[in-house]
Amino acid sequence: MARSDWRRLDESDVRVRPGKGTRPRSKRRPIHAEAVPAMVTSVDRGRWRCAVESDPSRLVTAMRARELGRTPVVVGDQVRLVGDVSGRPDTLARIVGVEPRDSVLRRTADDTDPYERVVVANAEQLLIVTSLADPPPRTGFIDRCLVACYTGGLEPVLCLTKADLAEPDELLASYADLDVPAVVTRHDQEPTELLDVLHGRVSALVGHSGVGKSTLVNRMVPEADLATGEVSAVGKGRHTSVTAVALPLPGGGWVIDTPGIRSFGLAHVTGDDIVRAFGEFAEAAEECPPGCGHLGPAEDPDCALDDVVAAGRARPGRLASLRRLLASRSGAES
Ligand SMILES: Nc1nc2c(ncn2[C@@H]2O[C@H](COP(=O)(O)OP(=O)(O)OP(=O)(O)O)[C@@H](O)[C@H]2O)c(=O)[nH]1
């Protein structure tokens, strides 16, 4: 998907401020020739933990430079740092720039904050962790995660846990038409296949409570508890809820755990955004009547997507799956 497709979904975060009639803002920014690149690994109370050159052994704490204004800086962001980047205790670097994002995941709005803010930037894939039993899988949740992937620029991967309790076949079958890769895990076996999928990549992880996400993370990142503890030490005072934290995989790559985030915000997502992720239907959707929700009869009887299937240019299962995703967007959180 082209970057511009999901970029315009970003308007709740990026406030474009009208100029004050002077020169463009960018011209007045200091030039930081000496700035070093870094990846944000956690955020807590106005302090950002960053891995210099994405090297997990070079962690520094940084503050945001005044010149950044309100530009949001979230976990996974690639930033430019100046100042003391030694990472020694009590030192503080400054974030002077944020690179354009390759992907975004936003959390749902809640009682404390009406905006669907970006919580993870630049993750290449989203690992959707679902248990096969105890608790039983929730396909509505999986579908909403898939929509978040297709519209945020991430590749989805299904991670089905607790395979010692139930067979994965039925669940796998309901996603076969979406061609979503899946890995199956159980706690009495090494997660070798999963480690292969995550190796060298930046992957966000999402899952409901009790599905075994912590079990997996602790197994793959031996120092996971330690790293999370470090985050709270950065804050001033009491331990605060950490929204996302990037943990380095011993063999290379990062997993970005999202504790406290059970689903991702889709209020900005339109039906057309989702259809665009389905190449074989994208063109036909242009022929649909204005305002078509693409759900087909009875809601959208003149939807042109049915013609694609009728002409044999798409599998019926693809359209059924696409329509399930379109419907899930407006469905209740599950
Ligand atoms: N049978 C079985 N139980 C598992 C498996 N993986 C985890 N569990 C159990 O499931 C329960 C929940 O596991 P956690 O790893 O704490 O789940 P979580 O998704 O991190 O949940 P929160 O910590 O609440 O966010 C624990 O009692 C685990 O021992 C598995 O593969 N098979």
Ligand SMILES: [Zn+2]
């Ligand atoms: Zn349509």
